[in-house]
Amino acid sequence: xxxxxxxxxxxxxxSTLKYYLREGLVHEGDRLSGNQTDYDESHVQRVRLVRALLxxxxxxxxxxxxxxxxxxxxxxxxxxxxxAAQHAMTDGRAHxxxxxxxxARVAALADAQGWRTSPDNPGFGVAARVLDDFSAxxxxxxxxxxxxxxxxxxxxARADLSALIGRESPExxxxxxxxxxxVGDALIAGLRRLAHQEATAExxxxxxxxxxxxxxxxxxx
Amino acid sequence: xxxxxxxxxxxxxxSTLKYYLREGLVHEGDRLSGNQTDYDESHVQRVRLVRALLxxxxxxxxxxxxxxxxxxxxxxxxxxxxxAAQHAMTDGRAHxxxxxxxxARVAALADAQGWRTSPDNPGFGVAARVLDDFSAxxxxxxxxxxxxxxxxxxxxARADLSALIGRESPExxxxxxxxxxxVGDALIAGLRRLAHQEATAExxxxxxxxxxxxxxxxxxx
Numbered sequence: 001x002x003x004x005x006x007x008x009x010x011x012x013x014x015s016t017l018k019y020y021l022r023e024g025l026v027h028e029g030d031r032l033s034g035n036q037t038d039y040d041e042s043h044v045q046r047v048r049l050v051r052a053l054l055x056x057x058x059x060x061x062x063x064x065x066x067x068x069x070x071x072x073x074x075x076x077x078x079x080x081x082x083x084a085a086q087h088a089m090t091d092g093r094a095h096x097x098x099x100x101x102x103x104a105r106v107a108a109l110a111d112a113q114g115w116r117t118s119p120d121n122p123g124f125g126v127a128a129r130v131l132d133d134f135s136a137x138x139x140x141x142x143x144x145x146x147x148x149x150x151x152x153x154x155x156x157a158r159a160d161l162s163a164l165i166g167r168e169s170p171e172x173x174x175x176x177x178x179x180x181x182x183v184g185d186a187l188i189a190g191l192r193r194l195a196h197q198e199a200t201a202e203x204x205x206x207x208x209x210x211x212x213x214x215x216x217x218x219x220x221x
Numbered sequence: 222x223x224x225x226x227x228x229x230x231x232x233x234x235x236s237t238l239k240y241y242l243r244e245g246l247v248h249e250g251d252r253l254s255g256n257q258t259d260y261d262e263s264h265v266q267r268v269r270l271v272r273a274l275l276x277x278x279x280x281x282x283x284x285x286x287x288x289x290x291x292x293x294x295x296x297x298x299x300x301x302x303x304x305a306a307q308h309a310m311t312d313g314r315a316h317x318x319x320x321x322x323x324x325a326r327v328a329a330l331a332d333a334q335g336w337r338t339s340p341d342n343p344g345f346g347v348a349a350r351v352l353d354d355f356s357a358x359x360x361x362x363x364x365x366x367x368x369x370x371x372x373x374x375x376x377x378a379r380a381d382l383s384a385l386i387g388r389e390s391p392e393x394x395x396x397x398x399x400x401x402x403x404v405g406d407a408l409i410a411g412l413r414r415l416a417h418q419e420a421t422a423e424x425x426x427x428x429x430x431x432x433x434x435x436x437x438x439x440x441x442x
Contacts, residue, residue: 048357086414115419126411130404133277136269148380152373157416159369185410187351193307193344195378198336
């Protein structure tokens with residue numbers, strides 16, 4: 001297919017496609033006569049993957065490139081690809097030092113869940129940084145607060161892995177792992193916002209948050 | 222206190238503090254004689270809040286300003302402040318249209334959880350965008366997959382609200398709500414990465430992910 005068709009199929013403007021090609025995020029097509037280039041289904045799939053990483057996941061071009069390089073490596077194990085996606089997502093977040101106290105508390109939380117983790121898992125720094133932020137505003141989270149987060153994390157991680165198991169080919173598995181790692185954060189973040197509205201309505205019944213979606217619909221003529 | 226002391230107490234360099242002051246993210250101190258300015262505890266607290274929003278939360282200056290304006294408004298209700306923090310966090314994410322199919326599936330998911338939500342809750346767009354991304358790579362999430370995410374979101378939203386209830390003053394409550402909304406996403410994201418490592422080790426026992434943190438420590442002399 002021509003680049004115009006690739007644009008239509010993938011939803012990315014031609015100028016964006018040229019940018020992805022130039023940056024090496026998408027593999028070159030077959031050169032035909034003159035300045036014509038032929039693209040196929042593998043290009044459509046790849047462009048969609050790149051868009052998910054950059055737009056929903058908010059990855060930088062450099063971070064997306066690192067993830068894709070790992071994904072493309074022939075000898076990449078499931079665990080390696082996972083780790084690469086995790087590290088890429090953590091770029092730009094949790095810069096600077098975190099306190100030893102917070103790091104130790106996250107490690108204790110992981111141990112309490114029975115999680116086998118390696119010390120270089122970027123999750124330690126990301127979570128510890130949040131505890132430092134809480135501490136800076138004078139909020140000391142209780143064990144039950146952190147336990148609720150940890151058990152929620154355990155639940156969604158199991159759902160993520162179960163979804164991976166069901167994929168047909170190693171390529172599709174690796175792709176879902178990368179996309180799932182990156183956009184799964186957005187999925188839980190989005191649903192958390194919806195759940196906050198319900199929890200606010202329950203706890204502050206007089207507040208203006210209590211204007212239910214369903215009731216509004218029913219009220220329509 | 223002088224600006225150097227404010228820097229030490231808040232952990233932000235003096236140049237960063239001047240930037241925050243110029244941008245109106247932090248209120249001015251009291252002008253003393255000459256070009257001396259006096260800062261107090263309220264400044265320390267505010268600088269820490271601003272850093273949490275910008276650095277851990279990854280908000281833009283403009284988004285942080287909008288959140289702080291709502292936080293500072295005298296007549297701001299809990300629900301209003303919550304909504305402002307949610308909208309600010311959603312800036313730069315989930316741009317562009319999402320499909321009606323994905324939006325409807327998220328609405329059905331919220332209904333199944335019994336959540337009362339309003340149609341302008343930014344969570345709908347954020348979550349629907351993820352479903353579109355999954356669809357683009359050929360992954361159609363099962364009801365049990367999405368259900369696991371929704372019940373995890375419900376669990377952490379309840380923990381968030383319980384933590385708010387325990388705060389002493391309305392100011393502290395509002396502050397925690399804002400910080401919690403923004404950095405809570407990072408907390409679940411960080412813990413999810415740790416949980417992924419455990420789930421990977423369980424499901425792919427031969428993979429190199431199975432090098433437990435605790436065992437490594439024990440192995441040390």
